[in-house]
Amino acid sequence: MPSDLGPTPADRYTYTAQDYQRSQQATALLVRQCMRERGHADFPLDPRSPVDAISVTVASTDYGTLDLAAARRWGYGWDPAKSRAHRPTGRRMTDAEYPDYLTCRPQADQQLMRGIDVKRDWLYAGTRAIRIAEVVKRDPDLRASWNEWSDCLVDRGFTRYSDPVAAYTDAAWQRGNDGNTRHTQRERDTAVADVTCKRRHHTAQIWHTTRAREEAIDIERHRARYTAGLEALRTYRASVTGVLRKLG
DSSP: OOSOOOOOGGGGGSOOHHHHHHHHHHHHHHHHHHHHHTTOTTOOSSOBOSSOOOOOOOOOBTTBOOOHHHHHHHTTSOOHHHHHTTSOOSOBOOTTHHHHHHHHHHHHHHHHTTTOOTTTTTTHHHHHHHHHHHHHHTOHHHHHHHHHHHHHHHHTTOOOOSSHHHHHTOGGGOOOTTSOOOOOHHHHHHHHHHHHHHHHHTHHHHHHHHHHHHHHHHHHHTHHHHHHHHHHHHHHHHHHHHHHHHHO
């Protein structure tokens, strides 16, 4: 069963991982330009904060764990090298630079958001996703599918969970500050059974179909708001592209 079950209707209205990466690049370029204007000529593109913050990473699909090979090796966590890969590559900014950075960073964000009604239109699909998820959880066919999946886990000697997300977020996996787990044998065995039961009962496919249906209904009911949100997202993407072309 592939991890990618295909797009759903709301995907075209949604801020993507590529949007995030490009916006981070554009923001870094704008911040560096601002810092240079404030006298910090060698400010790095990807600086470390004066004090390293605790970061929590979520590494899963919307349907919990789906990759059997990853489940066998990492359980409900992931390769620790992936956590390290997201750390800043530049030097630590100085105490003299940091106050100016705290001014330059929001200015960069404001520049990229120019022309967008943030309160009304920005990431409207994301605000609806919370409501849609609640509707999806109440769907009787999906709840029956989750029960089948849970029964399958119990038959294999594992804990009964209400749904796959509950299995993924079980406190027993003792996630650290980076969100990763300890990859214990019990965790890995549970994750393998989780994926195996999803495959046997087509859990993710049923979940995906239910979600797609509810998204389509919601888009039809709120067509104007979704359209305005998409226009806001396109305006943002154009701003990001402009900065990357000019400063990149």
